Amino acid sequence: MKDSKGQILKISLLLFLQKGFKEVTMNEIVKSSGFSKGAFYHYFSSKEEVFKEVIDVYFKQMLHLDYETLPSDSLKSFYQANLDIHKKRDKMIRSWYQETFEGDFPNNIYYILFDALRLLPEVREQQQKRIKAEVKAWEKVIEKARANDEIKTILSSENLAKQFVYSSDGIALHMVMISSSAELIDEVKTVWESLYKSIKT
Amino acid sequence: MKDSKGQILKISLLLFLQKGFKEVTMNEIVKSSGFSKGAFYHYFSSKEEVFKEVIDVYFKQMLHLDYETLPSDSLKSFYQANLDIHKKRDKMIRSWYQETFEGDFPNNIYYILFDALRLLPEVREQQQKRIKAEVKAWEKVIEKARANDEIKTILSSENLAKQFVYSSDGIALHMVMISSSAELIDEVKTVWESLYKSIKT
DNA sequence: TCTTTAAAACCGACCATTCGGTCTGTGTTA
DNA sequence: TAACACAGACCGAATGGTCGGTTTTAAAGA
Numbered sequence: 001m002k003d004s005k006g007q008i009l010k011i012s013l014l015l016f017l018q019k020g021f022k023e024v025t026m027n028e029i030v031k032s033s034g035f036s037k038g039a040f041y042h043y044f045s046s047k048e049e050v051f052k053e054v055i056d057v058y059f060k061q062m063l064h065l066d067y068e069t070l071p072s073d074s075l076k077s078f079y080q081a082n083l084d085i086h087k088k089r090d091k092m093i094r095s096w097y098q099e100t101f102e103g104d105f106p107n108n109i110y111y112i113l114f115d116a117l118r119l120l121p122e123v124r125e126q127q128q129k130r131i132k133a134e135v136k137a138w139e140k141v142i143e144k145a146r147a148n149d150e151i152k153t154i155l156s157s158e159n160l161a162k163q164f165v166y167s168s169d170g171i172a173l174h175m176v177m178i179s180s181s182a183e184l185i186d187e188v189k190t191v192w193e194s195l196y197k198s199i200k201t
Numbered sequence: 202m203k204d205s206k207g208q209i210l211k212i213s214l215l216l217f218l219q220k221g222f223k224e225v226t227m228n229e230i231v232k233s234s235g236f237s238k239g240a241f242y243h244y245f246s247s248k249e250e251v252f253k254e255v256i257d258v259y260f261k262q263m264l265h266l267d268y269e270t271l272p273s274d275s276l277k278s279f280y281q282a283n284l285d286i287h288k289k290r291d292k293m294i295r296s297w298y299q300e301t302f303e304g305d306f307p308n309n310i311y312y313i314l315f316d317a318l319r320l321l322p323e324v325r326e327q328q329q330k331r332i333k334a335e336v337k338a339w340e341k342v343i344e345k346a347r348a349n350d351e352i353k354t355i356l357s358s359e360n361l362a363k364q365f366v367y368s369s370d371g372i373a374l375h376m377v378m379i380s381s382s383a384e385l386i387d388e389v390k391t392v393w394e395s396l397y398k399s400i401k402t
Numbered sequence: 403t404c405t406t407t408a409a410a411a412c413c414g415a416c417c418a419t420t421c422g423g424t425c426t427g428t429g430t431t432a
Numbered sequence: 433t434a435a436c437a438c439a440g441a442c443c444g445a446a447t448g449g450t451c452g453g454t455t456t457t458a459a460a461g462a
Contacts, residue, residue, distance in 0.1 A: 004437075019319070022223040026422055036439045037423075043437095047422065110374070111315050117378065118220070128379050159395040163364065166371030166392065173311070173370045177318065178329045191367065194360040205411075227448055237413045238449080244411095248448065 005043040008033045013054045014097055018106050021051050021115040032100065048119070055116045055123060062089060062109070063130060067137035075145035076200075078138075079164065079192050087185050094182075107181045110173070135161050153199040160199070167191050206244040209234045214255045215298055219307050222252050222316040233301065249320070256317045256324060263290060263310070264331060268338035276346035277401075279339075280365065280393050288386050295383075308382045311374065336362050354400040361400070368392050 011033040015024045026047060030040050044050045065085065071077040097105040116123040138161035145151045153160060168188045175184040212234040216225045227248060231241050245251045266286065272278040298306040317324040339362035346352045354361060369389045376385040 002437095020221065020223070020315075022221070025420085027420090038425090038440070039438050041423070045423095106319075108315055110311060113378070114309060114312050117380070124378075124380065131375060131378065153399055155395055155399045159392060162392055163368060163396065166368040166375070167364060168371065169374045170367030170369065170371035173374055174332060174367070177314070177325075178332065179318070179325065191360060191363055194356055195364065198354055198356045203411095226446085228446090236411095238415095239413045239451090240411070242449070246449095 004035065004039060008035060008040060008043060009050065009053060009057060010096060011100060012050050013058045014100065016051065016054055016112045016115070017093075017108060018111075020111045021047075021119060051115070052120060055112075055120060059112065059116065060126070062093075063113075063127075065134070067133065070137075072141045072144060074148070074150050075141050076150070076196060078141045079196065083185060083189055083192070086188075090181075090185060104179075105181075106179065108176050109181075110176060131165075135165055138164050149201055151196075151199045152201045155199070163195060164192060167195070205236065205240060209236060209241060209244060210251065210255060210258060211297060212301060213251050214259045215301065217252065217255055217313045217316070218294075218309060219312075221312045222248075222320060252316070253321060256313075256321060260313065260317065261327070263294075264314075264328075266335070268334065271338075273342045273345060275349070275351055276342055277351070277397060279342045280397065284386060284390055284393070287389075291382075291386060305380075306382075307380065309377050310382075311377060332366075336366055339365050350402055352397075352400045353402045356400070364396060365393060368396070 008029065012024075012029050015028060015032060018024075026037065026040070029047075029050070030037055033040075040050075044053070065082070070081045093107070094105055097107075113127075117127065135158070139157045142151070142157045142160050146153075146157065155163070168191075171187050171191060172181075172184055175181045175187065209230065213225075213230050216229060216233060219225075227238065227241070230248075230251070231238055234241075241251075245254070266283070271282045294308070295306055298308075314328075318328065336359070340358045343352070343358045343361050347354075347358065356364070369392075372388050372392060373382075373385055376382045376388065
């Protein structure tokens, strides 16, 4: 089975990740995926639709983390598991890129996110919920870690949770800016570890 | 004196801040600024050029901070001065926006930055230098604060500096995502203050 | 002060190209 | 043999950019 639709979808994702919605043209999508306009419009009704589907199929799960399944017995194992998942995802999308394109992967996850926020109203809501859930999940783990005497700090759990969440996003942003997203996870690790060390009992 | 060129430049900045380079059309620029194509091309040779000039004139100074002039006698006064400057800049650009457009200012500073990074090679270099200088400046102040017994932490100065820098960028990103950049500075203030409290002697 | 004049400022119809999208036709599969 | 999977020439709309012409400005001349 050829899964042409899946192929087009994947290529579209990679293109949108590089340049955002508007800058990617139909001819690019069609050529890069090795199909024709006819094939494309056989599977999708418009450029908007393929973008929407890219967001639905790939992007949401790229950002989504099921915090229930992460180990919450200690803050350390929690952030380590967090790092592992992101490392895996990064690897996967990089290998996808190299199947089709050459050179470095100019990954800018935020570019496509901004487009999604602007073009797809429901994404904004979901994103807000996601962020809140993320901070809440960290908070919960932190509370527990505090109760278990794993950590000790005068920071409120909320603010400490924010430190973890915000720092990772800040780093991601910096990496995009200096175009070395490959080093992203390692830098997050360094910062999180140092933050952890400073609060652990 | 009318400074038509300046007017066009300012409007272009505001438009690019909303939608990025590609999504803004010449007709939009021309209409919003109240001129004609003829006027525009009298002052600029192309859409690319006005973008370049927008980055040169406005954007670089929006990101630039002259750390030499900031008070470095204490970490507290340093980050407070930092907040003040950003507050002022935010106010200014908001008032510009309301001179011409109505409703909320859909400010996404990163969208235009990403375009600049992609379209103007020299911006990437400058941005890398800027980031390095920023962390260095924080480090220096932190070292001093440590020597003066203002703060006490097992965190290295570098990592602590990164905490401050990364957290502010992470927050900025979150605010863009939930489209409430008006609350940005206050949230940065909260997080920085809590971080400060946790390390001050 | 009025007139001349040339450059600067500005207008908007128009142009070439590119864009997203359509449509007719052909090979393939079940 | 009918539905599916694709190819690619083609289309109208939109885009960035041009150009001939008009108005405004301001310095110079009378």
